[in-house]
Amino acid sequence: MAIKAVRGVRDILPSETGKWQRVEGAARGVFEAYGYREIRLPIFERTELFARGIGDETDIVKKEMYTFDDRGGDSLTLRPEATASLLRAYIEHGFQVEPKPVRLYTAGPMFRYERPQAGRYRQFHQANVEALGELNPAVDAEVICMLMDFFRALGLGERLALHVNSIGDAGDRAAYIARLLEYLRPHAASLCGECQGRLGRNPLRVLDCKVPDCQPVIEKAPSILDSLSPEAAKHFESVRGYLDVMGQPYTVTPRLVRGLDYYVRTTFEVKTADLGAQDAVAGGGRYDGLIEQLDGPADPGIGFAIGMERVVLLLGEQHQSASPVVQLIPLGEEPLRRLMPVARGLRQAGVATELAYGDRKLQRELERANRSGARYAVIVGETELAAGRAVIRDLRSRQQRDEAFAELPGVLLALAREARAERA
């Protein structure tokens, strides 16, 4: 039996890569306009980095990591997210001496052993942004606006909702968790099995549960916003004020706590109504204290991750895979030899060109040219060569013209330029 891709891991096919390139291009363009620089990080790290950086009690570390011993006996893990790796690099390369905030972005595959379903995979891709070393709430608002500008650049602004919240500082959260448990315990019997387990491990995650039976209990839970310290409350108020100043709409959602242990103060998520259960397209928050926890300086940080698969799903069916502009069709060996340098010259000039190999019937090659979406076919057989001519066929208008073979490169370049101008 032929070997198939691993469950939850998918190929991104040529029919989709056009959309991926568009999404990646939009991310790069918007992030760089905001002054972020790209950093490229390794796919695997020491397991300890994630255990310390994400939290031993999180679903990711407990249940979802791809961890293995390498041949030297070191425990390594395929990265389940990018923040821990990025902070490791920040510390390792002494970024803290640079002017603050240090603005970095990265993108690539992440790995989590989750139950695969539409929009949820075991290898998936994120674009990640982090602003490091800055406590000012203006940076929170700037990062959030940048995220929304990315979606706007892709024409998705209208289909997404921005939710923001503050989960306070570590002390606020401890006090809130105590209040939350006090409220949840008497309702434990009406919660799903998973949530009953969470009461002991990670009660905040109950607020995130999607199981319908849990919703009535969750809806009446106390709000974390009532547990904020004056400093955390003021920070959140400033963030909201700056979002208002920038004309960025949002909804305050007190139940938005996110799955990772390291968040403090500002958290945010971008959701869509168009993808079913996997409705979070991007999420992030502040993680002051995390760099220190990884033995780095006491620099604060804030960032987000965009789920690229989900963005691509939102873009829907848009066929825009690259098609050649010119299809060269030699009929026989000598015409092939004469068209080879013509093809090379066109390609060097940046004109997408396909060259047939001279051993198939004209009819088949024309069918192929039509299917590929090429605009022009150039037909050269022995007869044309003997006369020093070539036939150029416009595959859209189906009109043919006859040109001197020697003039082909110049004529085709001019036609390709016209075709490009028409397309733009």
Ligand code: AMP
């Ligand atoms: P997180 O790192 O869990 O905060 O996730 C950030 C974003 O990554 C989410 O909002 C999703 O869009 C995306 N994401 C997380 N896990 C998966 C997955 N297993 N498959 C596809 N996308 C994911």
